Amino acid sequence: MKLVTFVSDYKMTVDTLDRLKPEKLGIILCQNGVFHATTKENGNSSSLLNYTADYYVLKEDLESRGLTAENVVDDKVKVITFGDIVDLMFNEYDKTAWL
Amino acid sequence: MATTKLGFIVQRPGLKSENQKLALTHAIASQSVEIYLDDDDEVLCDVAFIGDGVLNCIKDQKTLENYDLNSTESHVKMGLLCDLNIFVCKEDLEKFGLSESDIVMDANEIGGDMDVRVVPYDEITKMMEEMNHLLFF
Amino acid sequence: MGKLTIGCFASLVGSTNLDFAVKLSAAALEKGHKVDLWVSGNGTMISIEDQRPFKDYSSLQKPLEELMAKGLNVTACEACAEARGYHENNTLEGVKRFSMDWYLGSAFDADRMLHIGGE
Numbered sequence: 607m608k609l610v611t612f613v614s615d616y617k618m619t620v621d622t623l624d625r626l627k628p629e630k631l632g633i634i635l636c637q638n639g640v641f642h643a644t645t646k647e648n649g650n651s652s653s654l655l656n657y658t659a660d661y662y663v664l665k666e667d668l669e670s671r672g673l674t675a676e677n678v679v680d681d682k683v684k685v686i687t688f689g690d691i692v693d694l695m696f697n698e699y700d701k702t703a704w705l
Numbered sequence: 706m707a708t709t710k711l712g713f714i715v716q717r718p719g720l721k722s723e724n725q726k727l728a729l730t731h732a733i734a735s736q737s738v739e740i741y742l743d744d745d746d747e748v749l750c751d752v753a754f755i756g757d758g759v760l761n762c763i764k765d766q767k768t769l770e771n772y773d774l775n776s777t778e779s780h781v782k783m784g785l786l787c788d789l790n791i792f793v794c795k796e797d798l799e800k801f802g803l804s805e806s807d808i809v810m811d812a813n814e815i816g817g818d819m820d821v822r823v824v825p826y827d828e829i830t831k832m833m834e835e836m837n838h839l840l841f842f
Numbered sequence: 843m844g845k846l847t848i849g850c851f852a853s854l855v856g857s858t859n860l861d862f863a864v865k866l867s868a869a870a871l872e873k874g875h876k877v878d879l880w881v882s883g884n885g886t887m888i889s890i891e892d893q894r895p896f897k898d899y900s901s902l903q904k905p906l907e908e909l910m911a912k913g914l915n916v917t918a919c920e921a922c923a924e925a926r927g928y929h930e931n932n933t934l935e936g937v938k939r940f941s942m943d944w945y946l947g948s949a950f951d952a953d954r955m956l957h958i959g960g961e
Contacts, residue, residue, distance in 0.1 A: 707950075722960050723851070723960050724959050724960050727882060730942055731945060734941065734942035734943040737941070740947075741947025840849070841957065
């Protein structure tokens with residue numbers, strides 16, 4: 607399956623993402639999940655960026671937290687809008703998971 | 706005839722939120738969904754408890770006695786009575802030192818024929834792949 | 843164009859999950875998709891009329907009314923609403939109330955589905 611997951615928390619309370627095995631995985635960082643894209647702890651990027659996945663971060667939720675694309679610490683994370691999410695859901699993935 | 710399959714994945718313990726109850730009550734609602742469908746169309750729901758969610762399945766829950774609320778155990782039994790496939794992740798049970806004897810496994814006392822299936826996570830992955838849509842709780 | 847079914851079980855006030863669901867609905871409608879929005883559990887709070895907007899709380903009545911005028915189909919879980927004292931006579935105009943099987947019926951012919959659980 608081609609699965610796009612929505613990560614909306616900075617501290618995850620479930621380990622489901624570790625165990626999903628889709629043939630294609632997308633990770634959309636939204637709400638407080640955007641901090642995975644922008645924040646280093648003790649100099650280290652979030653371990654959530656270590657999956658084999660396509661990464662996206664929601665522009666509106668970055669900006670709402672005083673952040674911009676310039677704060678994204680890893681080039682593999684693409685800044686997107688709600689419209690882009692719709693296109694990803696319909697064109698790139700067949701299932702979704704809000705974790 | 707068309708069939709849509711929905712996978713309800715419960716990954717958190719209950720009672721601190723409505724998640725586990727709403728997962729089961731929505732899945733059980735597949736019994737009456739035909740009023741919205743054409744003849745012969747159907748929606749089938751499978752339920753899987755994974756991670757901390759397996760803790761919802763510990764038996765002898767006395768939620769009704771203590772909080773006047775239906776227990777998750779009773780909802781699992783109702784799901785079995787409605788012939789839902791209900792899976793519990795074997796590895797996660799073992800992680801908590803639990804086995805089949807610790808969890809609700811059947812609904813025999815209310816006439817259910819189905820049993821809870823304790824399966825390796827790989828089987829739950831396979832179920833998720835077979836579903837049209839996934840709902841994580 | 844396709845059909846998107848969104849379910850949101852989170853409260854109107856607190857998590858911005860319902861804000862997310864409404865904004866995603868708007869984006870999908872803008873692109874010509876059909877959108878069903880199902881609210882259940884604490885999510886039914888969005889279905890009450892006459893909520894006074896304060897800037898310290900999410901307030902979605904106005905955008906919801908605008909989106910329903912553009913075709914957004916919003917349905918609240920009737921039992922969840924009644925359990926919270928949200929009755930037919932104080933439901934926002936245009937919002938429907940049905941039992942949980944409505945959500946599954948919407949999922950039946952949805953091309954895509956996003957389920958946003960509760961808190």
